[in-house]
Amino acid sequence: MSELLDVLGPQATQAAQTFVAGLGLHEGEAREGRPRVVVAMIGSADGRATVQGRAGGLGSPADRAVLRELRAASDAVLVGAGTLLAERYATVLDPHQRARRAARGLPADPLVATISRALDRDLAGVPLFGEPQARLQVYTEAEGAAPSRGAQVAVHRFEAGALTARACLEHLRAERGVRVVACEGGPTLLRELVAERLVDDLVLTVAPMLVAGTGRSVLHGPVLDPPVRMRLLDVLRGGDHLFLRYVPER
Numbered sequence: 001m002s003e004l005l006d007v008l009g010p011q012a013t014q015a016a017q018t019f020v021a022g023l024g025l026h027e028g029e030a031r032e033g034r035p036r037v038v039v040a041m042i043g044s045a046d047g048r049a050t051v052q053g054r055a056g057g058l059g060s061p062a063d064r065a066v067l068r069e070l071r072a073a074s075d076a077v078l079v080g081a082g083t084l085l086a087e088r089y090a091t092v093l094d095p096h097q098r099a100r101r102a103a104r105g106l107p108a109d110p111l112v113a114t115i116s117r118a119l120d121r122d123l124a125g126v127p128l129f130g131e132p133q134a135r136l137q138v139y140t141e142a143e144g145a146a147p148s149r150g151a152q153v154a155v156h157r158f159e160a161g162a163l164t165a166r167a168c169l170e171h172l173r174a175e176r177g178v179r180v181v182a183c184e185g186g187p188t189l190l191r192e193l194v195a196e197r198l199v200d201d202l203v204l205t206v207a208p209m210l211v212a213g214t215g216r217s218v219l220h221g222p223v224l225d226p227p228v229r230m231r232l233l234d235v236l237r238g239g240d241h242l243f244l245r246y247v248p249e250r
């Protein structure tokens, strides 16, 4: 386990890079039939995933740096439709990260994949869908046109009842060549990934806040019984935020 580091200030990006490098994503092999899945979530000290309906109120510059480094090191970002809309996703990387990826022969931006069964939400209204350099993969069971306002959007339709997180991951591996996925939730999608044993690493940021209320917790859905046990592999400190790297016990 690494020493606790303070990553606030100008060293934030470098420390975030070191922390993410510790996950070994570049060497990381895909899992059987699917990509490796690294989840990044932030929760308040009492486990809530939002402040006023969004995760942003829990974050910090160090948290943003870690999240963006995880994206930069991944072939694809996977995010549920609820999160894509609530967080109003836009440009997923900073220019220096895009340049670094391009220098390694990778597409400058990771693919962004999302799941929406009914496709009846205003996905096209999410800023990312209007960015010409953005590459998006939408998984659904619904008919209808691809939601786009200029982004490169591919839609894969599953038969009714066949749309699962596992099926999406298998498609990303087989059809889009994805070896490593950074999953940014949200809580509903993450519960399914955990229940289906599809999470390989969890980077959980604990924000120094108490929120209470009835908003989403980091996982949302039926109780996991028995609970999924995790091992703590690494800890990083950024100011008063803590970054915890867990792996599930197998």
Ligand SMILES: NC(=O)c1ccc[n+]([C@@H]2O[C@H](COP(=O)([O-])OP(=O)(O)OC[C@H]3O[C@@H](n4cnc5c(N)ncnc54)[C@H](OP(=O)(O)O)[C@@H]3O)[C@@H](O)[C@H]2O)c1
Residues within 6 Å of the ligand: 040, 041, 042, 043, 048, 049, 050, 053, 054, 055, 058, 079, 080, 081, 082, 083, 084, 086, 087, 115, 116, 117, 118, 119, 120, 121, 163, 164, 165, 184, 185, 186, 187, 188, 189, 190, 192, 216, 220
């Ligand atoms: N603290 C954090 O780190 C963090 C991270 C992410 C999100 N959040 C917050 O969480 C909230 C959103 O929560 P959420 O649980 O609604 O988000 P979510 O998990 O991103 O989205 C859930 C939606 O995604 C689609 N979906 C996910 N898995 C599916 C599957 N296997 N099959 C079919 N559809 C699937 C469904 O959309 P359809 O209904 O369109 O079918 C479902 O309603 C927001 O307030 C956001 O700010 C917090």
